[in-house]
Amino acid sequence: MVSHQTLGRCAKQEMDMADCLEAYGLIRGRRKCQMLIEDFAECQTLKKQFNRFILLRRERERQIASGKLTGEKQYVSPKVDSY
Template sequence: MSISPFLRSPFTDVTGGIVSHQLLGRCQKEEARYMDCLEAYGLERGKVKCAHLFGDFHECSTLTKQFKRFVAIRRERERQISEGKLTGDNRYVSPKVDSY
């Protein structure tokens, strides 16, 4: 995991925002918390101390848990359809708004 550039120059400072989520990104807060933690502990020690913040940031940017949850719900629905528990109009009914 490489966080800082090998060669630092004014060009890397100006273009650094392109690869971050700070410019109108959905994960601005998570990335800022993670970078603040890394700044406080340093890069090597921060990788260990800030692992929980990196996990939050990684989930926000990749949405892997959300996708796995979606796949599990889809599999369960298909299983219930194949067993005959869901038939007719009940096959693809969306959950109620307040069901979470």
């Protein structure tokens, strides 16, 4: 059995998911705890975050190709605390 409790990053999401599954059982818990399961999966894989990054990069490349972003504006880093 693998646990993320010692790694730190996904420990809270894993514990919330495990508590919910324990409360409802595995079969009913899959439906009732779906959001917690998805949160834990996202914490592990960072798939949504990576897909967002890809979409933003494609949009930047599209704007560069269309001429909206030129010169120094092409690769400006985001402002601090803009996330």
